[in-house]
Amino acid sequence: MIPPTDAAIVTVGTELVRGLAVDTNTSEIARALSAVGIEVREAVSVPDDRASLTAHLTRCGAAYDLIVVTGGLGPTHDDVTREAAAEALGVGITRDPRLASGLQAVAARHADPRAAEQVFRQADVLDGARVLDAVLGTAPGQVVRTARGEVLLLPGPPREMRPLLQTYLRDRSGARSEPVVLRCAGRSESDLQMAAQDVLGDRDDIELTVLAAPGDVRVVLFDRGAGAAALALAGAAIAQRVGEACYSTDGRSLAEVVLDLARAARVSVATAESCTGGLVSGALTEVPGASTVFLGGAVTYTDDLKTTVLGVDPSLLETFGAVSDAVARAMAAGVRDVTGADLAVSVTGIAGPDGGSADKPVGTVWFGIAGPDGVRAEMRRFSGDRHSVRERSVTTALDLLRRALPPE
């Protein structure tokens, strides 16, 4: 079969057309398909309604080489994707004994026998389908031939969908090389865009995209004919130009880079948090194996705890306030002493919406870094709401740890 060249994405779920959830699957799948040269011509969200889904699958099946469907593969009565796809394709559905036996342990957890029985609907497979075994969750993916090409059925939760999509696309790579992704912190989206554009000039065989999340910017190069070697070369040239702001070119997160650098340098790490409330340690411990270098931390939300747990001198709090150079340094030094860590970071700031003042507006955040060579502090002013100030603060704290560690 000729590989598909155009595609539709169909996302299934009443929550999507009621505005109860933002559909992020479409964007993620579209990016993945684009990267291997498949052009998405439409993306449609439909409710958990069998007739409506059947109509869309019939329409898209006649119009496109590939249809990627997410959602509606779970166990409950409103999971109708299997039935709709079978009807649109004119094939039957058969319960797969191997999949059913794999679901027995899950079914056994339900007290209600009807709920237990429903679990096995996830073993129902369209006749002739290739099964993509679930990597996370319990719903497998299914690939079914159509007159024009294929339908790929994937579960809706992004974490379950992602590995199955990758499995499906693995065989199709090589059409174009994988995109090169530079992850950066501490420089603005526009700065990074300019720097990358300067390196690329007006070449049109590499497509540049800059994607920004709070405090974390990705410079993405898509292969539009340049080939893997030229893409890698361009990526390296941009990384060199961007300098220390680029923290990874191999997909690692900022927390992973911090832990890898600490591990390589045999440096143990601790945290002292106020306005981030534990999210810096939360980000570090998200990485498997964090325990080899991360010892722990303190969340000292009140002034009292800053003093009793971290030993911050009450006169510093009184004179300079909790959000200050002096207190950030004392918190970092204090948690380093308490935990015995080699390197400690502290965060104390005003996340809002209340608590701001003329000289310390909402978004003012002080960071302390304490290591064997001493203690220092840095201040940032972030814009945005409470959530965004906290997110940026987490990224900045991790980035300060990274820059305080010996480079690779």
Add this chain to the structure above:
Amino acid sequence: MIPPTDAAIVTVGTELVRGLAVDTNTSEIARALSAVGIEVREAVSVPDDRASLTAHLTRCGAAYDLIVVTGGLGPTHDDVTREAAAEALGVGITRDPRLASGLQAVAARHADPRAAEQVFRQADVLDGARVLDAVLGTAPGQVVRTARGEVLLLPGPPREMRPLLQTYLRDRSGARSEPVVLRCAGRSESDLQMAAQDVLGDRDDIELTVLAAPGDVRVVLFDRGAGAAALALAGAAIAQRVGEACYSTDGRSLAEVVLDLARAARVSVATAESCTGGLVSGALTEVPGASTVFLGGAVTYTDDLKTTVLGVDPSLLETFGAVSDAVARAMAAGVRDVTGADLAVSVTGIAGPDGGSADKPVGTVWFGIAGPDGVRAEMRRFSGDRHSVRERSVTTALDLLRRALPPE
């Protein structure tokens, strides 16, 4: 005209089908339409391609009472929404002199005469259209009659789209009542679905949807003709049947409910975390004003810190291991002592992927609760990967705090 009862949302932009942007307009518009009783039957994203957009508008115009289109109303050559809509509806386009005169200042800013001329494309109005003047930006909205109802053309940038959508919907409120949402923790999606279904029976004037996130399930009831009073009554009946598992019916998150209950009871709260690494305190401090009841917490990732910071007896760690009833209780009691909090929760578990054993597999998590009446512990076994075990652990810790507090 009878108010529209069903609708399609069409979002226009090549970036949407390439995965270069996440479409948030659909979710926002769908929520706004649902709130006034308009049922969105599909939401489709299409590239900046006139033929494709014309085809979708023709198809949707025949199928739905209302089509809301966002994007493609700007000045450049790839803004094709006006032309596509005119073609689909079989009407002409005329430049509106009032709009054109309002664009003169904008046009004058362009040095290039071709760019200046393009600006005036935003004054091109479909024949018979009602114009919604731009509140932000320069592209106005347009409302055009179709055989079945109306097409509403809106600009793509959310800030420009939002006020025009509000203008359009202002006259339509009151048709259907707001959905009722029950947020639940500690019961499975299927169990809650069954309970709600049992209460609703086979009535078709209320639509049931169950949305699940790790450890957090929402039971949503949509008004399909029942009316606000009957919807509220059904919600209350389901809440009663579900019992303590339902933690809010007013949109509050679990962390918000915990903080509100603690505030009402004048109870201060602290946390001691191992496998969740600070995410429980992170969730509590996400809520503005958390500082009135949340004092702080300890992230004791190593055994040493459990002893030095929380005073956990080393013999407990040696005899029972860090993931145990005894250590969970000692951590909760310890952080309660250290912080002086009235109520403390602890979490110690094996998030994986490593560290599991036959009697303590990955996903085994112990929770401790220490209050004025003493200390107790509970164990859970979660399935899923590290991220999901941690998410479920956070929800469970918050839920244990909630159940330990005096009810409202």
